[in-house]
Amino acid sequence: MQNKITQKxxxxxxxxxxxxxxxxxxxxxxxxxxxxxxEERSQKIYKEIRCLVCQNQSxxxxxxxxxxxxKLIVKELIIKGYTDKEVHNYLVDRYGNWILLKxxxxxxxxxxxxxxxxxxxxxxxxGTFYILKKNKFKKKMPVIPLEHDEQKKLNKxxxxx
Amino acid sequence: xxxxxxxxxxxxxxxxxxxxxxxxLFLKPREIPxxxxxxxxxxxxxxxxSEKLNGLKDSDLAIGKPVLVNVFASWCGPCRIEHPxxxxxxxxxxxxxxxxxxxxNPSNAIRWLDLYGNPYKKIxxxxxxxxxxxxxxxxxPETFVIDGNGCVQYKHxxxxxxxxxxxxxxxxxxxxxxxxxxxx
Numbered sequence: 001m002q003n004k005i006t007q008k009x010x011x012x013x014x015x016x017x018x019x020x021x022x023x024x025x026x027x028x029x030x031x032x033x034x035x036x037x038x039e040e041r042s043q044k045i046y047k048e049i050r051c052l053v054c055q056n057q058s059x060x061x062x063x064x065x066x067x068x069x070x071k072l073i074v075k076e077l078i079i080k081g082y083t084d085k086e087v088h089n090y091l092v093d094r095y096g097n098w099i100l101l102k103x104x105x106x107x108x109x110x111x112x113x114x115x116x117x118x119x120x121x122x123x124x125x126x127g128t129f130y131i132l133k134k135n136k137f138k139k140k141m142p143v144i145p146l147e148h149d150e151q152k153k154l155n156k157x158x159x160x161x
Numbered sequence: 162x163x164x165x166x167x168x169x170x171x172x173x174x175x176x177x178x179x180x181x182x183x184x185x186l187f188l189k190p191r192e193i194p195x196x197x198x199x200x201x202x203x204x205x206x207x208x209x210x211s212e213k214l215n216g217l218k219d220s221d222l223a224i225g226k227p228v229l230v231n232v233f234a235s236w237c238g239p240c241r242i243e244h245p246x247x248x249x250x251x252x253x254x255x256x257x258x259x260x261x262x263x264x265x266n267p268s269n270a271i272r273w274l275d276l277y278g279n280p281y282k283k284i285x286x287x288x289x290x291x292x293x294x295x296x297x298x299x300x301x302p303e304t305f306v307i308d309g310n311g312c313v314q315y316k317h318x319x320x321x322x323x324x325x326x327x328x329x330x331x332x333x334x335x336x337x338x339x340x341x342x343x344x345x
Binding site for chain 2: 065
């Protein structure tokens with residue numbers, strides 16, 4: 001009887017042990033995935049943030065102290081549960097839109113974003129207009145027949161050829 | 162007549178372009194306008210650099226009259242250049258100057274202040290530069306003008322000059338050129 005109980009409890013203990021092992025493994029895998037996601041998200045954000053010291057470099061490329069510190073802050077914010085947009089806003093609140101390598105579209109940047117397309121359209125319109133006009137002009141022009149001596153010259157050239 | 166008009170277009174374009182390029186020549190792209198102007202100072206509470214001196218916290222910056230906040234460090238060469246200007250300003254009892262000691266060793270800061278004089282009423286020691294980031298600081302020295310309600314009015318980046326002091330900072334300390342604060 002006594003023996004049976006210990007047998008049972010042994011099995012029970014073993015089961016617990018196995019369960020803890022599996023649970024631990026799953027948990028650590030979860031952690032690894034979490035770290036990978038964090039890494040991926042922060043890397044993406046690094047590329048979009050301008051380094052304030054080495055301007056025109058992203059904080060990912062920069063070795064400046066401030067860039068390193070902002071990288072840490074980005075990670076901190078992600079861990080706190082900020083979305084990518086919220087991380088951007090956090091930095092923009094402190095350093096202005098300037099810190100984003102890709103300027104957002106708003107009233108002050110409308111010209112920057114739209115002017116290239118406007119110029120392209122203008123070029124297409126004026127180009128087609130010019131070609132159409134030229135063709136029309138050509139069609140209207142009567143073909144003047146060659147003078148007698150001109151025809152002679154042309155014939156001579158063609159013969160020599 | 163129509164042909165003449167067509168000839169004028171490139172000339173006008175050229176002049177417009179030259180005007181824009183001329184403006185571009187005098188821009189200072191390295192000096193980023195502060196995002197904090199018209200906003201309240203961030204919340205912070207910084208320790209003093211030594212036990213004898215006062216630390217700095219956000220409520221110190223809303224004392225009913227405009228104040229100056231200078232971000233400095235003992236390791237910063239240009240800070241030494243502008244320091245005499247702050248010493249001169251501090252002799253005026255109407256002007257209150259505070260400072261944030263940026264990523265500096267407090268004992269070095271104390272030695273620096275002993276050597277060149279201390280124009281600051283209160284100094285907060287920002288050891289890791291975290292509060293400086295909340296202030297949008299990206300290099301030392303930087304100088305802020307903050308109004309009586311704790312609202313940022315102006316920021317000057319790099320060495321303070323007599324010209325900037327007289328034309329930008331002093332008028333703001335007197336309450337001129339006031340920027341309305343956005344309510345949080």
